[in-house]
Amino acid sequence: MIDGPYFVLAVLGALACGLASGAFAAFSTFVMRGLAALPPAQGIAAMNAINVTAVGPWFMAVFLGAAGLCLVLAVVTFVLWPDEGTAGLLIGCALYLVGCFGVTVAANVPRNDALAKVDPQSEEGAAYWRTYVREWTLWNHVRTVASLAATASIILALT
Structure with missing residues (x-):
């Protein structure tokens, strides 16, 4: 049975996974489209700035916090298996x-x-930008769906 501190851990894990999913969904649905609409040099500069900012404490607390909570939750769950x-x-x-x-x-x-x-100003940079947007967004879709499915799975386990 999921109760007490185990329940709290699972709820925090679901919330963290859901927050991460929301951040990734924002990128998949409108941020990357907006960046792709810019001239390549501007899109590259903006994405590089976002990538530097993303490693800050707020996003990393959610992203790594969800991973840490899932890791601890998985270990505790293995111990309690097959509850x-x-x-x-x-x-x-x-x-x-x-x-x-x-x-x-x-x-x-x-x-x-x-x-x-x-080099954002080069033709190679522009060509890579087009590839980057397509591939990065595809993998971001995977992250969005996986973290949303993780949220749903944890919530359903609590019901």
Whole structure:
């Protein structure tokens, strides 16, 4: 049974995953479209500035906090296995840790690092920008869906 501190941990995990999903959804639905509409040099400059700002305490507290909560929640859930609701909690934790955190590390961050190295004024920079927007946004969609599904799975495990 999910109760006491375990319940609080699960609720905090769901809230953190939901907040992360909202941030990623904003990028997928309008931020990247707005940046893509700019001339490439301006879009690259704006995205590079966003990438620097994103590593600040507010977003990192949500993004890494959700990962930490999911990791702790998964460990506690393994200890309590097979109590009612534990499968849903594990699925939610796995969705966030792999589909959101893992995708960020393996797909989005390398693209951000590559974008930071291009010359925004060059034709190569403009060409990379078009590829970057398409690929980064695709992987961001994955992060959005994974973190939203993680939120839903954790919430459903609590019901």
